[in-house]
Amino acid sequence: MTSPYKKYVQQSITSLTAGEQLILLLEKACININLAIDCIEKKDISGAHDLIVKTEDIYYFLIDNLDMSYPISKNLFSLYNFMIDQLTQANIKKDAEILRQILKIAAELKDTWKQAEYLARTGSAAGSLASGGK
Template identity: 35%
Template sequence: MVNNAAEAYKRQQIMTATPEALTLMLYNGCLKFIDEGIQGVKEKQWEAANNSLQKAQSIISEFRITLDMDYEISHQLMPLYNYTYDRLVEGNIKSDVAMLEEAKGIIKELRDAWAQAMKKARKEKGTQGVQNGSYVG
């Protein structure tokens, strides 16, 4: 019963999240799966490691597919996503924790930058949203 409530809560969070919040959730999920993959490799739990790392790869694939190439930043992100994806694949094949850690570091930096951008955008929206004493959303 508790598990069903937790799942319903998680599902509700996803269904009501903004695109920006969903992106942050995906970055966090990717990091979680990479951590699980690293743990699996260290414990020689090959199947569990592979499953987790494939989930992380799927998230990165989603990032690549959804990049809007009309923006300059997308042309900078694509090679990072490609490189990170390749590190995950190779690290998975070779059971190389260093490669997986490298991929994790890149995703962590991107996640942190995304979180900062969200915070800045909220702050700017908050200060721009108030004009002449009334809120303009």
């Protein structure tokens, strides 16, 4: 039987827009990378491995759900694959510096999607374009 809390969380997630769900995944990726850095610094190799693999899974999921009919999807496909490759290298080498570099990209990507979601929700992009970008 599912607990009331699990039902609540599931309903909360399914009521989010696709953009909001994407942002949650990207936030989780950033959290996992931060935790993996901590694990490496504390010599918790197993913990770092598990967190890195979970983060790779997020990017694999994002790749699997790209709509390749949009030109930007090809760029995102390349970016997500780059992230996976770097995560794999960090995992093999247990290299916190690689993770720090990836974290910067992951955080920037998350912030970009947050801004895009906000603009889509508020219609600010259309208003900005209509006023000549002013």
